[in-house]
Amino acid sequence: MxxxxxxxxxxxxxxxxxxxxxxxxxxxxxxxxxxxxxxxxxxxxxxxxxxxxxxxxxxxxxxxxxxxxxxxxxxxxxxxxxxxxxxxxxxxxxxxxxxxxxxxYQYFPWEDRRTEGSVALLKTIERALLEWAAHEEEKLDRCRVTFGLNGESWNDEAVLERYELLWEAGLVQESPYCSAGLGERPMLWDHRRILATAMSRLRAKIRYTPVVFELVPEEFTLLQLQQAMEALSGRLMHKQNFRRLVQNQDLVSETDRYESGVQGRPARLYRFRTDNSENCYLTGAKLPLGTFS
Amino acid sequence: MxxxxxxxxxxxxxxxxxxxxxxxxxxxxxxxxxxxxxxxxxxxxxxxxxxxxxxxxxxxxxxxxxxxxxxxxxxxxxxxxxxxxxxxxxxxxxxxxxxxxxxxYQYFPWEDRRTEGSVALLKTIERALLEWAAHEEEKLDRCRVTFGLNGESWNDEAVLERYELLWEAGLVQESPYCSAGLGERPMLWDHRRILATAMSRLRAKIRYTPVVFELVPEEFTLLQLQQAMEALSGRLMHKQNFRRLVQNQDLVSETDRYESGVQGRPARLYRFRTDNSENCYLTGAKLPLGTFS
DNA sequence: ATACATTATGCTCAATAGGAGCATAATGTT
DNA sequence: AACATTATGCTCCTATTGAGCATAATGTAT
Structure with missing residues (x-):
């Protein structure tokens, strides 16, 4: 040949x-x-x-x-x-x-677990997946692990794995076997796969490098920072513990300014400590993102 | 245009x-x-x-x-x-x-920190780097963080960063400015860069997926497993704690056989639990590799 | 002005994970 | 029988982290 x-x-x-x-x-x-x-x-x-x-x-x-x-x-x-x-x-x-x-989350609505509505969508997906897996042990196992069903924990970095499982099950619109889809917006060719890869990578990356700071304003409140992490990871976290961890990591420095024009006690503004930022990218920053059911 | x-x-x-x-x-x-x-x-x-x-x-x-x-x-x-x-x-x-x-470690001798000899090599590198960095604050910082000098901790995953720093400093043989090198074996083109990338990736991967098991025999003692991790990460670890962690992770199952033909008390043979292996690759396995000075 | 809603921030408590080392067990060697 | 050598079990201490209570500082309704 x-x-x-x-x-x-x-x-x-x-x-x-x-x-x-x-x-x-x-x-x-x-x-x-x-x-x-x-x-x-x-x-x-x-x-x-x-x-x-x-x-x-x-x-x-x-x-x-x-x-x-x-x-x-x-x-x-x-x-x-x-x-x-x-x-x-x-x-x-x-x-x-x-x-x-x-x-x-227009393209991946099931990846946003911050709202109440997400629970309903996940129930729908669970039903459809179980029907697809029928009683094949191996498929059922993959569904459980990938979508955190049945007491397994939700892994927010497994965006691509979930997309591929849904593709196989004919539940996303790019799939040749798909009938209805899940109300998501599709993309041409494999571009939604590529987006899934990017989401996975970014979700992994915010855990151990200070990349979030490239997405929030120069000066921010700790709640804003937390909400940025939540938006990217698609899950809610404990407010007081988040503060504690961020502050213990020496990643931010106080300013003497406060947020204005909002409800409740005004929040202090912080900024990313640029003096050791270079280092953090290598040595790691360990932003918290715990696990949940 | x-x-x-x-x-x-x-x-x-x-x-x-x-x-x-x-x-x-x-x-x-x-x-x-x-x-x-x-x-x-x-x-x-x-x-x-x-x-x-x-x-x-x-x-x-x-x-x-x-x-x-x-x-x-x-x-x-x-x-x-x-x-x-x-x-x-x-x-x-x-x-x-x-x-x-x-x-x-023929190609990257400074990445093997298991032996006494490595200390001497690192001292040589430290001297050469400090001379190169002269008194430029930024360069000195990079050296400290990348090579774990001056109380910074050694990040075993930063293989590529160390290679690139040495390249800039003219201390590796591929560098156009290199005079002597560090006694390492060079490669053609950018192949040593590629090897460095692979080492980084594998060192990162053994931490949170059970890939080590693809490199040890079907049946192994816990010491063999530990030494495999040590060989890959280039650093020694605490024996008893390693046992504890591996066993708590439910990654291995006992066999009723023991190692033979060696000094001392014979060690029990274990095998990788294949029943949940599929899951581990996704949910993570967390093999320990702590930090050290 | 006062009560209350709302958000920020400080602090405690318990559970767990991880680093370090001592003690005992089971083998071979002298 | 004494000893070297390796395996294995266990304790202690500390750091991390999940959960929630308590207090502080603002705006808003009455």
Whole structure:
């Protein structure tokens, strides 16, 4: 058998996330149907620069910190030229005046467990999954672990695993076997998979590096910081313990200013301690996110 | 300015790791100078299958579990065609009778902190680094944090960060400014960077998933398991506490057999509990690896 | 002005996890 | 029989963390 080196095009895909009034949002194009993407060009001196170029071209947005996610490269039988899709994650504090921002949880409503409504959705999913798994022991086990059913705990980082399980079960709209879906917004191609990968990665990352601080204002109250963590992880946490941990970590420093114009006792404003920030990214910051049922 | 879609070749690089008599080893080609690699071909139906194909072709080895690491794509000014290099990590229990296995710590001797000798090497590195950093505050800080100097703790997962720092300081042989090196074995191109990435990833992974069990025999003593963790992380740990933690995690089950032919009281053999192994990979296993000075 | 709602912040208590080391058990060697 | 050597069980102490009570400081309704 002869072997032929494949010539390919490399496509660069970006998941740019921001926090807008308590919801994580991503920058999309084509009315929310896909992520900004474009081909690697000879003019791009590196992959990262290619990503920056395309996001700026398509949305006018200049990226800050960028991180590689995953490279997909399955061959499509019909096509002659090979496509390698390299995905990136980026964060930004201010969403600017761009259009095209969409909430994470429009695409993954079951990932937001902060509201009462989420319980109902999870019940629906549970019923549908159990019906799909029928009485196959192995499938049932996967459902239990992945969705935290039956006393198993919910792992907020398993976004991709949950999406893939729902795909297999024909419960998401991209699935070829899907009839109705779960009221979520779908995406073209595998872009929702890529978004899931980005969510997983970010949820993992906020636990042990101080990346949250790239998403909140320069000065913030501890409640705002907590709510940012909650929005990203999709779960509520204990207020007093959160304060304690953040303060013990020496990650923030007090200012002498307070929040104004709200109900109740005004909250003190804090800022991220930039003097040891460089270090934290390496040595770890351990923001708390405990476990729950 | 005109833009041109770049045609590229995709190269697949594999870091295959095994444990051989208490040392992590990788499979190499060209007398240890590089990692097995090859171009993505039209016949490969997926990137993973391409990796498997090349490793088998070059070394006769069939891969088990494979995981993607990172994709490199910087353009080389001189070349017309673009090269995208996609790297993978794989593990295997038995090294077979292949040649080409080399110890991790030949390439990264400073990453092995189990022996007394490592202290001397670290002293040498510390002196050289401090000389390089001179009195620049920022550089000194990086050195302290990255190499755990001056009371900072050693982060065993920061293999790549340490390599890059040494590269900048001209202390590793790949560096253009390097005069002598540190007695390590170099590699061609950026293959030592890729190895560093794999080591970082594996060291991170053994903490919260039960991957170690893919590197030890089916039946093992708790000391063997501990020494496997120590070999991979490059640091020694407390024996009794290790036992306690492993047993409390419900990861292993006793057999009724014992080790034979060694000094001292014979140790009981254990095996990995496969009944909930699937779950552990998702819910986490938390093997201990504490911190040390 | 006073009572009350609301949010921030300080503090306690109990359970658990993790680091360090002592004590005992079971083998081989001299 | 004494001793070296390794395995295994157990205790003590400390740090971390989950849960909730108590107090402080503001705005709002009466």
């Amino acid at each position: 002869n072997h032929h080196v494949a010539t390919c095009r490399a496509e660069l895909v970006a998941v740019l996330t921001t926090l807008q009034s308590g919801t994580p949002e991503i920058l999309t194009v084509q009315n929310g149907a896909c992520l900004p993407a474009g081909a690697l060009e000879t003019e791009h001196s590196s992959l990262q620069r290619g990503v920056r170029h395309w996001v700026e071209e398509l949305t006018g947005f200049r990226l800050g910190h960028v991180e590689q996610l995953y490279t997909f490269g399955d061959s499509v039988p019909a096509e002659t030229e090979r496509l390698v899709r390299i995905s990136y994650m980026a964060l930004t504090r201010d969403s600017g005046d761009q259009a095209g921002w969409r909430g994470w | 005109n833009h041109h879609v770049a045609t590229c070749r995709a190269e697949l690089v594999a870091v295959l790791t095994t444990l051989q008599s208490g040392t992590p080893e990788i499979l190499t080609v060209q007398n240890g100078a590089c990692l097995p690699a090859g171009a993505l071909e039209t016949e490969h139906s997926s990137l993973q299958r391409g990796v498997r194909h090349w490793v088998e072709e070059l070394t006769g080895f069939r891969l088990g579990h494979v995981e993607q690491l990172y994709t490199f794509g910087d353009s080389v000014p001189a070349e017309t065609e673009r090269l995208v290099r996609i790297s993978y990590m794989a593990l295997t229990r038995d090294s077979g009778d292949q040649a080409g296995w080399r110890g991790w």
